[in-house]
């Protein structure tokens with residue numbers, strides 16, 4: 001579904017992503033792991049067209065993604081859930097979720113999806129009328145994922161969903177990510193919490209200093225001594 005070839009991202013003189021190649025098959029969850037500053041977020045931001053890459057190409061469902069305008073991504077079914085969440089702080093939880101469906105016209109299905117998202121996240125149901133800016137970090141993360149789901153994406157790009165959250169929140173959020181993936185969603189997951197990311201994904205890529213250094217099935221990466229030593233704290 002997504003095929004990235006030789007992607008490069010530079011910030012002035014700094015090369016953050018140095019010509020990486022990877023792919024995500026339809027219906028698959030793929031993890032991109034690596035230490036702070038490895039270039040994971042830069043990769044996602046380039047895919048989401050939030051920045052212009054210095055080189056490479058990205059094919060998405062047979063089309064060249066980098067040729068599309070950034071606002072064209074929603075129509076293509078690509079949803080980024082950014083690091084730091086990015087909910088609309090003055091809108092309520094429900095209003096945020098409805099915003100996720102702004103480009104859709106199938107009213108009845110939207111209501112059904114809203115119900116389903118609130119079932120995934122009972123916490124948001126309780127806080128439906130609360131303005132998003134006053135939700136806890138974990139609740140905002142749930143809301144950001146819920147809002148992305150409301151657009152019925154084909155491909156979700158998740159940037160560090162565990163970032164800054166208490167373990168119990170992380171566990172809840174990952175339960176939902178797992179459930180959404182089990183329903184057939186295609187997901188590219190960027191995570192510093194390598195253990196968690198590899199436990200929920202089918203395949204993984206390890207990024208180091210802007211390059212992909214190891215790739216394999218996630219269960220094999222979890223057993224790989226090098227990965228264990230460098231990323232699983234063993």
Ligand code: ATP
Nearest residue numbers: 011014016034035036037038039040041042043192
């Ligand atoms: P983290 O988990 O800490 O977010 P990451 O793997 O996502 O790390 P990136 O955020 O992609 O890494 O950063 C890769 C490199 O690019 C880092 O050295 C970072 O300092 C640099 N970088 C990122 N954004 C910018 C920017 N806007 N301007 C300059 N340098 C940047």
